[in-house]
Amino acid sequence: MTFIINPHGRLQEWIAHEKGYFAAAGLTDYELRAHKLLTRDAAQADTPAGANALPDNYNGAYQTYEAGRDASISCACHWTVNMAASNAHGRLWGEAYSVSPCAIFVPESSPIRKPEDLAAVDIHVGYQSGSHYTTIQALEPFLPLDRIKLKFGGGPADRVDQLLHGIAPAATVFGGQLYMMEQLGFRKIIDCTFMIAAMVPKGVDEQDIRKYFEALRMAQAEIDRMYQPYLHYYLNELPARHAKLVDVRRFGPGERIVFEPYSREMYETTHHWVEERGIFDADKVGSGAYEEAVVRVA
Numbered sequence: 001m002t003f004i005i006n007p008h009g010r011l012q013e014w015i016a017h018e019k020g021y022f023a024a025a026g027l028t029d030y031e032l033r034a035h036k037l038l039t040r041d042a043a044q045a046d047t048p049a050g051a052n053a054l055p056d057n058y059n060g061a062y063q064t065y066e067a068g069r070d071a072s073i074s075c076a077c078h079w080t081v082n083m084a085a086s087n088a089h090g091r092l093w094g095e096a097y098s099v100s101p102c103a104i105f106v107p108e109s110s111p112i113r114k115p116e117d118l119a120a121v122d123i124h125v126g127y128q129s130g131s132h133y134t135t136i137q138a139l140e141p142f143l144p145l146d147r148i149k150l151k152f153g154g155g156p157a158d159r160v161d162q163l164l165h166g167i168a169p170a171a172t173v174f175g176g177q178l179y180m181m182e183q184l185g186f187r188k189i190i191d192c193t194f195m196i197a198a199m200v201p202k203g204v205d206e207q208d209i210r211k212y213f214e215a216l217r218m219a220q221a222e223i224d225r226m227y228q229p230y231l232h233y234y235l236n237e238l239p240a241r242h243a244k245l246v247d248v249r250r251f252g253p254g255e256r257i258v259f260e261p262y263s264r265e266m267y268e269t270t271h272h273w274v275e276e277r278g279i280f281d282a283d284k285v286g287s288g289a290y291e292e293a294v295v296r297v298a
Contacts, residue, residue: 003030003208006074009175010255012219014233021215027208054167057154060127065089072204073212077130078197082270085293086286093198094262094294096213100255102134102174102194105186115142115190124153124162124171131172134192157239176234179251180242197262200295220257227253264290
C-alpha cells in the first residue's frame, strides 16, 4: 500500500525525496500529497470590504482530523494532535516533534507597537489550530484572557490574504508565511511558540513511520549544514499569488524536527492547558490516556 505523506509547509519531505532518503531508509512506495490547509493550491477566499464583514471560519486543523485526513502520516500543531489523539482520531507519534518560527504581525502603518496594544484587537487565527492556542499562550503574560480577542480567519493563506488586503488588524502566522510577512514589511509584535506533532491513523505500519522519520532525520541534517540550496521548495507550499510577491531565497530554514520523545509530561500538561482555557467543549476534551493516545517505541 502506498504510504501517503502530507507535508507541512516545510522543506524536509521535499529534500528527503530529492536526495533519495526515503528509499535509503527503506520507504520506496510513497507519495507526497499536500493537504489543503498548507498547499500552493490553497484557494483565495472572498475578501469583504472590512474586517467586521468577515465571518468566523470554524473549519480548522482539529476538524480535519475529525473528518479524517487522507494520509499515512500528517502533522499539525501539537495542541490539536494531542486533543485529536485523546479523542481516538489517530495516535500521536511520540518519538519526535518539531518547532517552527511563529509570530503575531500587524501592518507597518498600524499604531500597535507592543503586546499590550493588542488588547481587544481582532487577531486573526485558525480555529482550533496552532495559531489559536499559541496566540493565547504568547499574550497571557501581557493581557488578561478576556482582553485577548481572536478572529477565526481560516488557514495560513487566508490570514496572509487578510493582512495583505487590510482586513486583519493583526494575525498570527508561522513558517513560510512568517518569512513572507517579514519580507513585505509587516511589523512583528511578539514571537510565539509553535510546536508540531505527527498523527498516525489506525492501520498504518509503525515500521513505515520509523522509515519515514529516518529519512527526515537525514533531511534535517542537510538543512542544518546548509539550507539555502533547498529554499526553492517553499514554492511547492506557498500559493502562487503569494509566491510572486516574495523572494524565497531570502527565507529562513523554517520548521525544525527534534528527534526527542513527546513525553508524558508534554502530553498531560498540554492537554490540561487547553482544557483549562475552554478551547474545546466538554464533550470534545477527550479522555485518552498517554499510553492510548501516543505511540512510543519500546
